[in-house]
Amino acid sequence: MEKKYGVQKTEQEWEEQLSAEEYYVLRQKGTERPHTGQYNLHFENGDYHCKACNALLFKSDHKFESGCGWPSFDQAVEGAIEYIRDTSHGMIRTETLCANCGSHLGHVFNDGPRETTGQRYCINSVSIDFDSAE
Numbered sequence: 001m002e003k004k005y006g007v008q009k010t011e012q013e014w015e016e017q018l019s020a021e022e023y024y025v026l027r028q029k030g031t032e033r034p035h036t037g038q039y040n041l042h043f044e045n046g047d048y049h050c051k052a053c054n055a056l057l058f059k060s061d062h063k064f065e066s067g068c069g070w071p072s073f074d075q076a077v078e079g080a081i082e083y084i085r086d087t088s089h090g091m092i093r094t095e096t097l098c099a100n101c102g103s104h105l106g107h108v109f110n111d112g113p114r115e116t117t118g119q120r121y122c123i124n125s126v127s128i129d130f131d132s133a134e
Helices: 011-017 020-026
Strands: 046-050 056-059 081-086 093-098 104-109 120-123 128-132
Touching: 011 020, 020 104, 056 120, 081 104
Parallel strands: none
Antiparallel strands: 046 056, 046 128, 081 093, 093 104, 104 120
């Protein structure tokens, strides 16, 4: 049985709404190349939203430079993320999806800053939009 999300669209509707790269990452669980995303080294104050449905996902005060090549956060907005066990590519990881529309965002790892949560949400830039607080 397929999970029902707050935002429901057909794959054709998603494909019409999103660019080819956005569709590949958000709907086909792809990954953008490291060090290429617009939000990797972006540290303005504001909020990060799902590119597919505009749900609030992350706050800028939880973003940090991890050196991994993708935007990294030490925590998500409560209830914004769905966590799925991912055993693809011969690894065991935790995939992160937007809890509002089911779009793929990236993965979360337990190698983040120990002085905060210890988590590193490794998120594709193409899967998020930024709203400045200024």
